[in-house]
Amino acid sequence: MSKTSLEHYLAEHPFFHGLRPKDIEWLAGLAQPLAYEVGDYLYHEGDESRDFYVIQEGLVRLEVHTPGRGYLTIQTLGPGEVLGWSVMMPETRKTFDARIFQATRLLAFDAAAVRKRSEEDHHLGYELCKRFSRVIGERLQATRLRLLDLYGQPH
């Protein structure tokens, strides 16, 4: 993907949509396209949060290993979704494993660089914080709905 088409992709992506052109340009310069095969790990529980990711293709599973029950899936994330909302907070560590379940192409954004620029340019920092808040809110809402066990037997 050329830099221009990457800028276009980011400008159209719901997470980045509405950012200033100079921010899109900077993020496109930062984005690292990566490809993973089935079974690869994007990161492991306990790893430092070095990047956040935009999944372009494939399926990533967030898992936790539990003795006696094996790997439990917390959630799967697919095309278009943003993974790694904790990057805006320094020195955080990953709380789950992220395993590639279908061959995946994604864009990785260096967390330290995003934080440094956000400190220097609070407008960009605030815009990114709003966007990550939306991601956190959607995850929280989905988790709450799943906790309700809506499809379970009525009591």
Place this chain on the structure above:
Amino acid sequence: MNACRLPGFAYWTYMVNLISHTPGLDPMLPRPFRVARAIRETADVVTLELEAPAGPPLRFDPGQFTMLYVFGVGEVPISISGDARKPERLVHTIRSVGLATEALCMLRKGGVVGVRGPFGSRWPMEQARGGDVVVVAGGIGLPPLRPVIYHILHHRKDYGRVYLLYGARTPSDLLFTEELKRWQHTLSHAPGASPVLVTVDRAEGSWDGAVGMVTSLIPNLRLDPAHTTAMIVGPEVMMRFTIAELRKRGIPEARLYLSVERNMKCAVGFCGRCQLGLQFVCKDGPVFAFSQVRNWMTQKEV
């Protein structure tokens, strides 16, 4: 509450006269049907294929339901889950949640069940023609939508991109798994498209699909939102969040349809048991345009 309006005496007189003066039309009288096949779908869900020992088959449209009567136990409304083109086999998929549904799920080949109907409104198959279609099913919400899928398959060229989004509790709760695999190909609008998207709330072991809410599947669908019709069945909370997500995608409110469940007794608008605001779910529904029920869906105890 100020908007409740019960039908007046003239309405009752009209209905009683209509029934008593129309030969062969007694919607309160069950017709005996025989179980031709009972299929156990999951631990608590059974599909019954019924045949009429005498008389014509029961013709229906996608979205309609019947009242199924287990003699000596009780009668319940159940959506028809079969193919409207094959009315000689009347198909219902039933989850065991109470006395009558438990008795229905216990029926075996040769068993007899009373059938009244079909009743109720239809899915907007005509209005949806020429555009994209999103079918969203949660849990036991898939069976009332299966006739929609059959209809689209019979008229595939009349519709654009078609998606079936299906959320279930666990992989072992998934219904019609063989058909879901087939529909991945037969519903497809283009090579490589994945029209059937399944997600579960919880997964362990060998499940190789998505885990999460069915609403999370909506943002990335390739659609022409202005010309997309959505048909939704599931728990009401799930339907509310699904509608919010579909609206975010720009699908017009007028193109959102859902099937509502309420306790029913008569199924013909007599008893008022299933009244939802100004509507009777049994005769004005169960399929409603969202605009018809929008204000009632957030009212508690309605």
